[in-house]
Amino acid sequence: xxxxxALLGGPRSAALHLGLIAVLAVLxxxxxxxxxxxxxxxxxxxCFAIGFNIAFxxxxxxxxxxxxxxxxxxxxxGLAAQFLAVAGPGAFLIGLAxxxxxxxxxxxxALRTAGVSFMIVTLMFAQAGYLTVYYFGAYTxxxxxxxxxxxxxxxxxxxxxxxxxxxxIALALFAVCLVGALAVARSGLGRVLVAIRENExxxxxxxxxxxxxxxxxxxxxxxxxxxxxxAYGLLFGYVGASFASIQYSILPLLWVLMGGAGVVLGPFLxxxxxxxxxxxxxxxxxxxxxxxxxxxxxxxxxFPKGILGTLREKLGARGASWLP
Amino acid sequence: MAALDAQATADAKAPVLLRTQGLTRRFGGLxxxxxxxxxxxxxxxxxxxxxxxxxKTTFVSLLSGRIRPSAGRVEFDGRDVTQLxxxxxxxxxxxxxxxxxxxxxxxxxxxxxxxxxxxxxTQGLLGPSEERLRAEADAALARVGLxxxxxxxxxxLSYGHQRLLEVAMGLGLAPRxxxxxxxxxxxxxxxxxxxxxxxxxxxxxxxxxLIEHNMQVVMGLADRITVLDxxxxxxxxPPDAIRADEAVQRAYLGG
Numbered sequence: 001x002x003x004x005x006a007l008l009g010g011p012r013s014a015a016l017h018l019g020l021i022a023v024l025a026v027l028x029x030x031x032x033x034x035x036x037x038x039x040x041x042x043x044x045x046x047c048f049a050i051g052f053n054i055a056f057x058x059x060x061x062x063x064x065x066x067x068x069x070x071x072x073x074x075x076x077x078g079l080a081a082q083f084l085a086v087a088g089p090g091a092f093l094i095g096l097a098x099x100x101x102x103x104x105x106x107x108x109x110a111l112r113t114a115g116v117s118f119m120i121v122t123l124m125f126a127q128a129g130y131l132t133v134y135y136f137g138a139y140t141x142x143x144x145x146x147x148x149x150x151x152x153x154x155x156x157x158x159x160x161x162x163x164x165x166x167x168x169i170a171l172a173l174f175a176v177c178l179v180g181a182l183a184v185a186r187s188g189l190g191r192v193l194v195a196i197r198e199n200e201x202x203x204x205x206x207x208x209x210x211x212x213x214x215x216x217x218x219x220x221x222x223x224x225x226x227x228x229x230x231a232y233g234l235l236f237g238y239v240g241a242s243f244a245s246i247q248y249s250i251l252p253l254l255w256v257l258m259g260g261a262g263v264v265l266g267p268f269l270x271x272x273x274x275x276x277x278x279x280x281x282x283x284x285x286x287x288x289x290x291x292x293x294x295x296x297x298x299x300x301x302x303f304p305k306g307i308l309g310t311l312r313e314k315l316g317a318r319g320a321s322w323l324p
Numbered sequence: 325m326a327a328l329d330a331q332a333t334a335d336a337k338a339p340v341l342l343r344t345q346g347l348t349r350r351f352g353g354l355x356x357x358x359x360x361x362x363x364x365x366x367x368x369x370x371x372x373x374x375x376x377x378x379x380k381t382t383f384v385s386l387l388s389g390r391i392r393p394s395a396g397r398v399e400f401d402g403r404d405v406t407q408l409x410x411x412x413x414x415x416x417x418x419x420x421x422x423x424x425x426x427x428x429x430x431x432x433x434x435x436x437x438x439x440x441x442x443x444x445x446t447q448g449l450l451g452p453s454e455e456r457l458r459a460e461a462d463a464a465l466a467r468v469g470l471x472x473x474x475x476x477x478x479x480x481l482s483y484g485h486q487r488l489l490e491v492a493m494g495l496g497l498a499p500r501x502x503x504x505x506x507x508x509x510x511x512x513x514x515x516x517x518x519x520x521x522x523x524x525x526x527x528x529x530x531x532x533x534l535i536e537h538n539m540q541v542v543m544g545l546a547d548r549i550t551v552l553d554x555x556x557x558x559x560x561x562p563p564d565a566i567r568a569d570e571a572v573q574r575a576y577l578g579g
Binding site: 202 | 388390409410411412414415419420422426427428429430431435438439440442443444446451452454457493497
């Protein structure tokens, strides 16, 4: 029992994170249909952001190419369902494997660089992935994308186009990613990743193979991004090139920055806040991106470490016990 | 002279822990370390002195693997480690504490030392338990006299305490060779006296290579002294002999 508590970062952190999962489980029974669907999407996209946070928030690896890993998961699952007639968990696992393999290859090369070069190299990898989708347009239908056949969108006999099933699966995936991130953050691995972020040369001179640790972090990150991509394609039934575009490399960065980089809960809050910010303002004005931009500027001015990052700092040691 | 001979015989008996042969590092036209043959017996406290720009930090960087040599080889414990990367050399037991304090400022002092001990205690995928790590870290902190400050953020410690934290991180690695790069720089006289005792204590388990400018520390601690000048070894011997050496006085001691 104490082992589980330690894994979850102590009693306060365990209570907060498990409490959130419980609240989200109950929430679906009270949410209106529109928000119910929105929340399923947010939960899946939050997994993408949680993965991004492992690389960026904890390890200090600013990747501008995470759309590649999200896309690898989505296309791996979508194409397997569409052309190999693999349904349910099989398609998801193929997507996940595709994302891990892609991250391993792209990461092994990109991590030979650091800083700005790393950003450029990851960006280039993602662009190459994006263009690959078009190159194989005969299968992917490029920009237009394809709708995953409903007969393939099943999981252990459950139809994934049912909103309640979808919400439960999205929540389950979210819970796995959240607890996984918490475990990484609180483990010896997490401590080394933060050490690399804070002072790479010192970490090396403590005997850590920095390259290997960064690659490990990136693969965990890419796996979560790929899991999110695969789930998104299967749950919502659409696979298109826009999900592999630069926009989907920038979005997780914005979500994480908004919620708080290096805070396990940050990515979820950021994804939620950004989704509803765009949702609410676009209903009022067509210039909603202006409002989003202003909100981001305000965020940087008043919450430079993101909402939860700044909050944690204000709370001091108590903050760290609630928000690892 | 009899005492000196006895010392020399004792040294000859101790196995050599670290040896360099023809170790050279060039930066463009400048030869910072010039074909250095160096041997350090196990258990010794060796001081490395020399005027600014003599190549001391470059030399120990070659030993720790932070920079690659242009030529020559480094042997540690009888094995050629010239091709090993820095982190792999640390794993073999060569620890380096930085000249410019290099700690994880946002982490507590304890976590800094836990990081040092964690790699050593990790076997395969299984890391040590949190309790074991904390105990190791607290023991190392107690040895350098920071036991009561374990929970403070490292960045909030005074400069002298940060230097001691560096040493505690070195201890956390449980190295066979501890390289200290100007450890007493910026310390008060009182802190220096305590530091000398600390290094003597460390030397009971580890071989120590010390770059140092403070002659009181060098003369008080070193079993032998190596003088580096313009990238080459100018003299080597026990403190009394070095103090009396004319070439050393000309180059360094200003006599």
